[in-house]
Amino acid sequence: MPKLRFPEFKAAPGWKHKRLASFLRDSSGRARSNTTLPVFSSTREGLQRQDTYFDGRVLQNKNDYGVVPPGCFVYRHMSDDGSFKFNINHTGGEIAVSKEYPVFETVELESNFLLALLNEGEHFKRFAFSQKAGGTRTRLYFSKLCDWRAPLPTLPEQQKIADFLNSVDTLITAQGRKVEALKAHKKGLMQQLFPQDGETQPRLRFPEFEGAGEWEVKPLSEVATYENGKAYEQDIVEDGRYIVVNSRFISTDGVVRKYTNADYLTANAGDVLMVLSDLPKGRALAKCYFVETNDRYAVNQRICRLKGKQLASKFLFFILDRNPNLLAYDDGQTQTHLSKSNVLECPLCVPPTKAEQQRIAGCLTSLDELIAAEIRKLNTLKTHKKGLMQQLFPKIGEDDE
Known part of the structure; x- marks a missing residue:
């Protein structure tokens, strides 16, 4: 029952x-x-x-x-x-x-x-x-x-349960579409806020920066410092002081975690951590993670740590995350390994003032926060459905096969 x-x-x-x-x-x-x-x-x-x-x-x-x-x-x-x-x-x-x-x-x-x-x-x-x-x-x-x-149960009860769960699924689907619509909106907005190939000005510019001059193309080496991560595989513990930032951590937006007490290379607030290696056509290559907290993250090998020199840190994150110039190294046939020179030579088109960088980063950060809030609502609905399933179906017994 x-x-x-x-x-x-x-x-x-x-x-x-x-x-x-x-x-x-x-x-x-x-x-x-x-x-x-x-x-x-x-x-x-x-x-x-x-x-x-x-x-x-x-x-x-x-x-x-x-x-x-x-x-x-x-x-x-x-x-x-x-x-x-x-x-x-x-x-x-x-x-x-x-x-x-x-x-x-x-x-x-x-x-x-x-x-x-x-x-x-x-x-x-x-x-x-x-x-x-x-x-x-x-x-x-x-x-x-x-x-x-x-x-x-009987067929009428099956139909009643199915209809009820379908109504919950409809809510989940609608919320999922809302999340995807916001993500699509962000993607379209970024295409407007950043110059396209061959252009030095974005198609959409905040009013206070319309006369601020053209953006400049600079190699990443001019605007950020670079350091390779270290090997932590032999130092993983069940519950350590540091979260190990590896490709799995970044590709799951921090959901899948490992821990360590070693501090070979740690990250501080404002650092940008980027995946350097991935399988052909993978979704992790050049994916970035923005560090919000000091003394909490250990940077694993095949991850690099970037610190902005002339760029606002969050702007560096948005312009570098899955950057097309870095993704171009993926030939679709073999595993891609971005070298230090690949990253440092990556051309970035940047606004002439840090104020404009911060304005763009602030806009996109607000949108990310909205997306995250809607994702939390989606996950809440999924958790609610799981709880209903546990109530609507008999509990599994020792003799059930």
Whole structure:
């Protein structure tokens, strides 16, 4: 019995564990390699068109594709961490996917209820992890999924829960769109506030600086000092004095952390820390982190520490973060390692006065704070949904498989 039940079902019988075999129907089809159907990948972020997921490329496929009819489920049957993400085709038409993806539909079972049960339910997570049989990957074939005994209420209660969770998902989606809209607004604003290639003045300038003269192109070596990070891998502790700034820390905006007590190279407020190495087409190369606090961060190897000499520190952060001149070293084929000379020779177009630098940095900082506030709201909604799931679904018991 779940802890939280809708009033009309409080007197209904308890949920029952039932094998999914009688509720699922294999719906996989096949399409030739030259199909005109849109090709999708089933990812943890949902169904994504392959040409979008792989930066404009559609992978060459010499074999048949699988076909997913509208309203059907699809998922990758192999996982590196034991977690699986199920997706439903809501595109309105058939789509092509890898022929290795299982495809199925539900019979006398609410699809969105099952989707929540599979993607977010603790019962299924336990079952999925139990399928690991040696090796590094967990395999969940469709036949194994059919063997799972899922905790199920009556169909009307399934529909009620699904409708309620869909309403919460609608709120989460709307908040997510708001965050993405703000990020897009910031990107567009930066294109206006900074000169484009071949230009020495931005298209948008604050009124008080309209007659302040053209911006100047200078190598980074003229406006900042540089120092390479140090090796901390042998000095990691569970809870140390310093947070180790590595590429993972910067790429997750400080969420994933390691600690140390060593102080080979530390950072102070106003320093800009930048990733020097990343895989081909990675999202961490030249990504920067702005230090707000003294004596709290240790700079790891493959990270550099930059201190502004003639630039406002926060302006240096905004103009250097994922700078196109540095990203140009990524050939898309091999791992990129930015050298000290690569960074110091990077040309930067800067305003003639520090006052204008600070004005631009202040504007973008305010926008970042607004984005961060909306992200916190988004995370709160996600946490709220997780709590509801724990209440709306029976607690996992020792005998559940």
